[in-house]
Structure formats: C-alpha cells, structure tokens
Amino acid sequence: MYRKTGMTTLLLAALSCGNTWATQPDEISSLSVRGFGTLGVARSSSDHAEFARDFSQPKGIKGGQWSGRIDSILGLQANWQATSQLELVGQLVSRYRYDESRDPEVMWAFAKWEPDARVALRAGRIGADFMMLADSRLVGYSSLTVRPPTDFFGPLFFSHFDGADASLTWPLGKGLVRGKLFGGTISEKTPLALELWDTSGASTRGLVLDYLTGPWQLRASTAYVGYSNDIQYARRLADLLRGTAVPSASIAADALKVAGTTTRYDTLGVVYDAGPLQVQAMLNSIRHEAGYLHNSHAGYLLAGYRLGTVTPYAGVSWWKSKLKSPSTGLADPDLNDAFDFVMGTTVADQTTYTLGARWSLCRNTAIKLQWDAIRGSAASKLPFVRSQPDWNGRTNVISAVVDFIF
Amino acid sequence: MALRTILLSLILMLLAPHAAADLVVVANPKSGIERLSQDEVINIYLGRYRRLASGITAEPVDLAGDVEQKARFYRRLVGKTQAEINAYWARLIFSGRTRPPQVAENVEAALDYVAARPGALAYVERAQVDKRVRIVFEMGE
Structure with missing residues (x-):
C-alpha cells in the first residue's frame, strides 16, 4: 500500500509538469540537488524466458503479464561546485537490482577537477563511458527510447567503477577531439544464468576517442575487464571434470575458469543529431579469454524524427555469439550434458526490431510507448533470465513509461 | 523611380521587424575575441569546449525559465526545442560530465554579467546591445 501510494505520488508529480527542474546552477560555489525517474510497465509475450533490461536483473518479465519491475527507477543527485575548478558529485539510485530489492545504490561519488577548459580529471566512483551520449543508462528522460538497446548494452554488467578518468579536449579542423582514459575496480554483483556472480575485485581500464563536428559525433573506444572471481557453478563443474583425471576433461575444465582472464570490449559509433532528426549507430566486439564465455558482436541503428512534441523512432539491434566449442572428451553423458548446458547459457543469437514514440509532455516529463520484436534462435539464452527448454528465441515486448526529472 | 522607391520601402518594411528581433551573441570587450x-x-553553449581563442575560459549565460528569446536562440543555433535542450542537459548533468551555462533572470542581468566578466557571453536582441559589450556572433533571422 505504501509503495503504491509512493508510486502514485511520483506519477502525479511527474504529470503535473511542475516547473521545478533547475537546469542550471545560479552561482559558482553552489549546491544543487536534482533527481530523475521512470515509472514504467512492460510485458513480454513469451512464457518460456524472462525478458530483462540488462544483466543486473535477477528476474525479468514473461507470459504477457504487465509488470513495473524492469524499468521503474528513481535517482537523486547532488552537485556541489566547491570552486570554479572543483566539483563534488554524488548520486543515489533505487532500481530493481541483483538481490531483488530496490535498496538505494551509490551510483556516482566523485570529485571532478577542471584546471582548464581542455582538461577534466575525476576520481571516486564514476560511470564508464559506454553510451555515446551519456555515462548513465538509467536516465530515461535524457534518451529517445524506453531503455538502451538491450542487445548492445545488456551485457555490460557494471554501471560504475571505483577509480579515475582523465579527459582532454582539443580543436582539430572544424571539430573537436576528445580523448578519455579510465581505470578502476568493479564491485558489483550480477545474476548470471544460474546464480549470483560476485565480480568484486575485477578491474577495468580503457580509452575513448570522440570527434565532434557540427551535428556529427564519431566514437572509437576500447576497454578491458580483468576478472578475479570465478562463476561458482562453472567452477563446481570444472572441479568435477578435473576429478576424472582425463586430460581432455581438464582442458574443458580450464575453459570454465574466469578468474585471471580478461574481456576486451571494442566499439565504433556515430551520432547525427540535427534539428528534429537524430540517428545513432554503434557496433561492438566482445572478446573473452575465458573459453566458457563466447565471443560476440553486436550493433544497433536507431533513428527518430521530431514532429511537434512527438518523436517517433525506429531501430534495429542485434547480438550474435561466435561459438567456442570445447568438449570434455568423456563418455559420461551426465557430465557432457552438464558441460554443454553450462556452455549454452552464454550464447546470444538474436535481432530486435523496435518501434516507438516519445512525447514531450512538458519541460521535465516525457511519455514513451515502445514495441520490441525479438527474433532469435532457440540457442539465444544469455540475454534472457531462466529460459526454458521450449524457448524458441522469439518474444514481443511492449513498454509504456513516464520519464521525469526534477 | 517611383517603382524603385516602392520596392525599397517594401524591402525595408519586410526587414524592419526582423532586424529588431535579430539575436546576437555578445562578449566582454576584454575577452580578446572579435x-x-x-x-x-x-561548443560553448552545449558545454563541449569552453576555451576562447584568446585562452580565456568562456562563461556562457542562459536566460532563466522558458522565455521566447531563449527558445529562439536554441532553435536557431542547433534546431532544438527547449524540451530537447533540457533532455541534453539531463544527460550530461546526471553523468557528472559538464556544467550548464550560468543563469540570468533577465536580459539586463545577462548584460551586467557579461560586462563584469572577461569570459562571459550572452545572447540578446541586437536592439538590447549596449556599449559595455561587443557583438561576436550574429544569428540573423
């Protein structure tokens, strides 16, 4: 009852279009507190697998039931401009998370130092620069679609890292080049296939290069993640395989090891944003050292055109694994089945077609309706939660959200 | 001759209201830029790069609220509505990336701010420009 009342109050506040969004701080040395949120419902038609927004969600939606689970978010951020060069930023977010609670998480907590208009240094808990237009994937009001394309951003299991980044911007030709180096440690947990994977102690580092000229933004980036923890169910299976003392089974067991391995994540992207037209496209390649994690490539193309206060949009995204096929070489059907099952949990093979519209209700509130048709193979289990044996890789997701800032 | 006078008058009549509503960007004369x-x-107003050619850090000023002059400025500069500019800043602010422009309650306050700070810039109607500031960009109609 309390939750319903709270959600209703938020919804009414968003729809009232109050003029409370303080877009700009007034003076140097000022404190500002702002917030963002999404109230949304979605339904996925398939009974045989649960659709989730990203890897952080332990349960998704299925069976044609409307649910507010995956997209509803509330965030609060404080910025303190201590001096003209130093700013402190903290952000708390409540969202559906790995432990099925909505307990607030510290998403950002960093100090930013800008000694010069060309240089920015940040240290603390910061967001990784994975989206072309923002570091956060949670601020629905700031983006065209209900959620970032799941095929592309879904596998990014962490939202922030504890570390530092340094960015440098300089003019080149008629445009600007922006380079950013980042590095730090990850401390998030992610539900993966069968149980919770604690990625604490993993490290990340990377480089992002952007070129901005007129309505164009071009992007190339590379990032590494180094893991320090195994995925426990894979480790237990590896122990069983090693216990057979068969050399080929030991090699298969090694493929299940994730601790000590790295993942390389490369992206290319382009945005064209001119007046009412916005087009975005990105490609990625994800390569894992761990034999258990299949390499993959993904991409998306999204275009929207504003007509008055409504922006219809259409997009296509895809995510395909390139299968690694280690085998145990054993005659034991139970162990072979278990091994094949575990290897099968990390396969993605699907394309998503998206149609939607964003209606700017007022200066701080937008309403979105979206339809996603996911067309994949039965093997495409990684993007979904608890896929059943009769999962055929196809589902239709309909979403309706109210995004607001305050 | 009469035809020429009529044509000239017509052109002036067409131009007059537009000239009065011309938006310009003004800077402090000590900014070091012409x-x-x-x-x-x-780049300056969208927070991409705020360094003037003279080496001074640019400090753009926005008008408070949803005033028509502000909407016209962004529509002509980047073809965006106020809601889109809001969404743009939401994206950057909630990423902790960059600061939006300073805010002035009205044009007089914006001009005072520009007159007082070497790196400050503001957008005003051409007719509102005074001797304390210098026009550095003309948006036209």
Missing part, C-alpha cells in the same frame, strides 16, 4: 563561428558558439 568574432565567434557558429560551431564555436555551439
């Missing part, structure tokens, strides 16, 4: 290109104004 002109800005449209790309430079975009």
Whole structure:
C-alpha cells in the first residue's frame, strides 16, 4: 500500500509538469540537488524466458503479464561546485537490482577537477563511458527510447567503477577531439544464468576517442575487464571434470575458469543529431579469454524524427555469439550434458526490431510507448533470465513509461 | 523611380521587424575575441569546449525559465526545442560530465554579467546591445 501510494505520488508529480527542474546552477560555489525517474510497465509475450533490461536483473518479465519491475527507477543527485575548478558529485539510485530489492545504490561519488577548459580529471566512483551520449543508462528522460538497446548494452554488467578518468579536449579542423582514459575496480554483483556472480575485485581500464563536428559525433573506444572471481557453478563443474583425471576433461575444465582472464570490449559509433532528426549507430566486439564465455558482436541503428512534441523512432539491434566449442572428451553423458548446458547459457543469437514514440509532455516529463520484436534462435539464452527448454528465441515486448526529472 | 522607391520601402518594411528581433551573441570587450563561428558558439553553449581563442575560459549565460528569446536562440543555433535542450542537459548533468551555462533572470542581468566578466557571453536582441559589450556572433533571422 505504501509503495503504491509512493508510486502514485511520483506519477502525479511527474504529470503535473511542475516547473521545478533547475537546469542550471545560479552561482559558482553552489549546491544543487536534482533527481530523475521512470515509472514504467512492460510485458513480454513469451512464457518460456524472462525478458530483462540488462544483466543486473535477477528476474525479468514473461507470459504477457504487465509488470513495473524492469524499468521503474528513481535517482537523486547532488552537485556541489566547491570552486570554479572543483566539483563534488554524488548520486543515489533505487532500481530493481541483483538481490531483488530496490535498496538505494551509490551510483556516482566523485570529485571532478577542471584546471582548464581542455582538461577534466575525476576520481571516486564514476560511470564508464559506454553510451555515446551519456555515462548513465538509467536516465530515461535524457534518451529517445524506453531503455538502451538491450542487445548492445545488456551485457555490460557494471554501471560504475571505483577509480579515475582523465579527459582532454582539443580543436582539430572544424571539430573537436576528445580523448578519455579510465581505470578502476568493479564491485558489483550480477545474476548470471544460474546464480549470483560476485565480480568484486575485477578491474577495468580503457580509452575513448570522440570527434565532434557540427551535428556529427564519431566514437572509437576500447576497454578491458580483468576478472578475479570465478562463476561458482562453472567452477563446481570444472572441479568435477578435473576429478576424472582425463586430460581432455581438464582442458574443458580450464575453459570454465574466469578468474585471471580478461574481456576486451571494442566499439565504433556515430551520432547525427540535427534539428528534429537524430540517428545513432554503434557496433561492438566482445572478446573473452575465458573459453566458457563466447565471443560476440553486436550493433544497433536507431533513428527518430521530431514532429511537434512527438518523436517517433525506429531501430534495429542485434547480438550474435561466435561459438567456442570445447568438449570434455568423456563418455559420461551426465557430465557432457552438464558441460554443454553450462556452455549454452552464454550464447546470444538474436535481432530486435523496435518501434516507438516519445512525447514531450512538458519541460521535465516525457511519455514513451515502445514495441520490441525479438527474433532469435532457440540457442539465444544469455540475454534472457531462466529460459526454458521450449524457448524458441522469439518474444514481443511492449513498454509504456513516464520519464521525469526534477 | 517611383517603382524603385516602392520596392525599397517594401524591402525595408519586410526587414524592419526582423532586424529588431535579430539575436546576437555578445562578449566582454576584454575577452580578446572579435568574432565567434557558429560551431564555436555551439561548443560553448552545449558545454563541449569552453576555451576562447584568446585562452580565456568562456562563461556562457542562459536566460532563466522558458522565455521566447531563449527558445529562439536554441532553435536557431542547433534546431532544438527547449524540451530537447533540457533532455541534453539531463544527460550530461546526471553523468557528472559538464556544467550548464550560468543563469540570468533577465536580459539586463545577462548584460551586467557579461560586462563584469572577461569570459562571459550572452545572447540578446541586437536592439538590447549596449556599449559595455561587443557583438561576436550574429544569428540573423
């Protein structure tokens, strides 16, 4: 009852279009507190697998039931401009998370130092620069679609890292080049296939290069993640395989090891944003050292055109694994089945077609309706939660959200 | 001759209201810059790059609220509505990336701010420009 009342109050506040969004701080040395949120419902038609927004969600939606689970978010951020060069930023977010609670998480907590208009240094808990237009994937009001394309951003299991980044911007030709180096440690947990994977102690580092000229933004980036923890169910299976003392089974067991391995994540992207037209496209390649994690490539193309206060949009995204096929070489059907099952949990093979519209209700509130048709193979289990044996890789997701800032 | 006079009068009549509503970007005379290109104004106002050619850090000023002059400025600069500019800043602010422009309650306050700070810039109607500031970019109609 309390939750319903709270959600209703938020919804009414968003729809009232109050003029409370303080877009700009007034003076140097000022404190500002702002917030963002999404109230949304979605339904996925398939009974045989649960659709989730990203890897952080332990349960998704299925069976044609409307649910507010995956997209509803509330965030609060404080910025303190201590001096003209130093700013402190903290952000708390409540969202559906790995432990099925909505307990607030510290998403950002960093100090930013800008000694010069060309240089920015940040240290603390910061967001990784994975989206072309923002570091956060949670601020629905700031983006065209209900959620970032799941095929592309879904596998990014962490939202922030504890570390530092340094960015440098300089003019080149008629445009600007922006380079950013980042590095730090990850401390998030992610539900993966069968149980919770604690990625604490993993490290990340990377480089992002952007070129901005007129309505164009071009992007190339590379990032590494180094893991320090195994995925426990894979480790237990590896122990069983090693216990057979068969050399080929030991090699298969090694493929299940994730601790000590790295993942390389490369992206290319382009945005064209001119007046009412916005087009975005990105490609990625994800390569894992761990034999258990299949390499993959993904991409998306999204275009929207504003007509008055409504922006219809259409997009296509895809995510395909390139299968690694280690085998145990054993005659034991139970162990072979278990091994094949575990290897099968990390396969993605699907394309998503998206149609939607964003209606700017007022200066701080937008309403979105979206339809996603996911067309994949039965093997495409990684993007979904608890896929059943009769999962055929196809589902239709309909979403309706109210995004607001305050 | 009469035809020429009529034509000239017509042209002046057409131009007059537009000239009065011309938006310009003004800077402090001590900014060390004479002109800005449209790309430079975009970079400064959208927080991409706020360094003037003279080496001074640019401090753009926005008008408070949803006033018509502000809507016209962004529509002409980047073809965006106020809601889109809001969404743009939401994206950057909630990423902790960059600061939006300073805010002035009205044009007089904006001009006072520009007159007082070497790196400050503001957008005003041409008719509102006074001797304390210098026009560095003309948006036209």
